[in-house]
Amino acid sequence: MAAARRMRGFKRWMKREEVECSDALHISLSVESGGAPSISVKASCDLMEGDVVATIPKRSCLTVRTSAASRIIEEAQLGGYLGLSVALMYERSLGPQSKWFQYLQILPSREPIPLLWSLAEIDSLLCGTEIHKIVKEDKALVYQDWKECIKPLLGSASLKLNPDFFSVDEYLAAKSLIASRSFQIDEYHGYGMVPLADLFNHKTAAEDVHFTSVSYYSESDIDSDNQKRDSDGENNGDDEPMVQDFHSEMGGFRSELEFESSSTSGNDVMVMQMIICKDVNSGSEVFNTYGSLSNAALLHRYGFTEPENPFDILNMDLEIVLQWSSSVFSCRHSRRRLSLWRKLGYSGCDSQNSQYFEISFHGEPQAELLVLLNIILLPEEVYHELELALLAVGNSKQITSRLVLEKYNFLIVKAAKLSKELLLTRNVCQALLSLADAREQFYGSNSLQDDIKSFDERCQATEHKLYHSLRLRICERRILKKLRSYAASGLK
CATH class of the missing domain: 3.90.1420.10 (Rubisco LSMT, substrate-binding domain)
Incomplete structure (x- = not known):
């Protein structure tokens, strides 16, 4: 019942934020015994290569620019993943007042990556593996980041931050979500949480969807840009959207989505489209791929492994x-x-x-x-x-x-x-x-x-x-x- 209520709330949120999800997709949400949501996306009918199944406006993404904490992050000069972690923790602290409340409700509070394991668990369970030493170093560095960059914010009376949402444990939880779910959006927004796009599970070398960024320019934008683009031979004067394809390429994060736009104002309208890249049968799960990663990399970044992973090293x-x-x-x-x-x-x-x-x-x-x-x-x-x-x-x-x-x-x-x-x-x-x-x-x-x-x-x-x-x-x-x-x- 709780899962169904959360899903209804998320669908209302998508409608309000103009996030378009095809009826051909069925988002399955269940709540496990520990209370953590488990999510998968399945095809409710046969899907064909080239089908557009979702459109996500850039402004619906949770980034350091769109968050209510943008001023705090800017004044503290926190960039990259650190700034996004603060944005995520701040939105969580707002509860129902957050613009992303219904979206955050369907996400787990944290991902089970080794970064969140105790030192005793790391030593006993990961001994000898590729990531044993790396995870211990990560834990020390994350704690140092929290102590130097986030803890001082709690001492500011003017910010009135709730310390319960900015503890080192909450910072680790936010880092785990960002590590497994964030996307690089563009130069202006940097990394961000992309609702709906981050719900697809991984299957090595077997992706069913890929993404394109589509940028629609206003008439005044086209007028101001026509001369350069005409001289470059890249525009014929028609008001057509500019489309750029990209596939999941893994660095330390799920999918670094590189957009063509280098906007410094963020005012241009841009959406991300999710497109089926091979036929999917009705009832089958629709998979993304996080890249050609070994089991050590998958466990380190996303908290799981795969049997007979051909990219293991x-x-x-x-x-x-x-x-x-x-x-x-x-x-x-x-x-x-x-x-x-x-x-x-x-x-x-x-x-x-x-x-x-x-x-x-x-x-x-x-x-x-x-x-x-x-x-x-x-x-x-x-x-x-x-x-x-x-x-x-x-x-x-x-x-x-x-x-x-x-x-x-x-x-x-x-x-x-x-x-x-x-x-x-x-x-x-x-x-x-x-x-x-x-x-x-x-x-x-x-x-x-x-x-x-x-x-x-x-x-x-x-x-x-x-x-x-x-x-x-x-x-x-x-x-x-x-x-x-x-x-x-x-x-x-």
């Missing part, structure tokens, strides 16, 4: 490689070989202050890792030959050393063009097996089979944190298993 930190190298050779040997690898123009992937190598869903290591292992394992005379040749010419492309060109020319070719068969020597394969074992130790004493047994026997989908953290562990450890098979095939 595992990262092998450079530090693990250097620790293995130092245990086999020496720290000095490892530093020198790493330096040569870099001089030859190679690098791994960067994340803040660390470097890592990706292991694909199929267990194949990044070519740059194979090159580094080859260089670490080079015979000493070849290493010196390469080092001297580089000192002499200063560029790996100019190396003409006979020894290098005869046996190790593949090391000075771009990684993208390298043959992994050449790089996959017996010693490199043995090194990969050692690296897999070292990475496996991060997960603790439980084996992969133990995790699978726990997932199958004890874990229920209702146990959200355990369910998705175990699936992440299992997916990552299966990639390590595939890496071992990849290395073993090279040994044969």
Whole structure:
């Protein structure tokens, strides 16, 4: 009953705000046992590619510009996601007086992303996974933002903010909603909450809808812009809407919708249209896609994982490689070989202050890792030959050393063009097996089979944190298993 009442309120709100939702869409809202709304969008009839199923005015979006807190945010000089968090918390504090009250009523109070888990839960459930360290760092940074930027607002008597809605817990809750539901609207509004567009669930590589921004110019706007657009050949004088297509491209947020407009006043009329991009059968759920993301990224940003996610990857930190190298050779040997690898123009992937190598869903290591292992394992005379040749010419492309060109020319070719068969020597394969074992130790004493047994026997989908953290562990450890098979095939 509560869910039906909330949905009726949201539909009245959409009508008032001129948000057009096709009768072909059925928004299903249920309230779970904990009181959190669960939302899905289904097709109430067959949908065809190209059908426009929703139109959303830009002014109906909750942004730092449209919020009743816009003056507070501007005076406090809070931009980006921080400013949007304040806008969201402020609108919630207004209750029924908020312009977005009925919209906010159908949203959960928070999303179950790991950022909101306790430190004990993070350590026990995410141990060894790609996001264990990242989530702990995120928590510390978010608390610092709250302490430095939001807490001081509560001390202002003139603002009269209700502290119950601006606590660090409420800030975390707002951050979780923004992380999973916000869209980049345009330069003027920045990021914002886009009602209706944020209700579609995700399915990897299987989107049913995409979005376009349509900008309608007034007659005076067209008159003032005609000369430039005519000279550019972009307008024939007809009063036609300008349309720009875009698909979901994931950064740290659900869908960064890049609009063509760069308005500085926000007065131009712009709407977002939701268009079916492939046929959908009646009764089927209509999915958006948040991007081609691994389970680690999905859990980190949105609070869930997917089985057999083809975009899953595992990262092998450079530090693990250097620790293995130092245990086999020496720290000095490892530093020198790493330096040569870099001089030859190679690098791994960067994340803040660390470097890592990706292991694909199929267990194949990044070519740059194979090159580094080859260089670490080079015979000493070849290493010196390469080092001297580089000192002499200063560029790996100019190396003409006979020894290098005869046996190790593949090391000075771009990684993208390298043959992994050449790089996959017996010693490199043995090194990969050692690296897999070292990475496996991060997960603790439980084996992969133990995790699978726990997932199958004890874990229920209702146990959200355990369910998705175990699936992440299992997916990552299966990639390590595939890496071992990849290395073993090279040994044969």
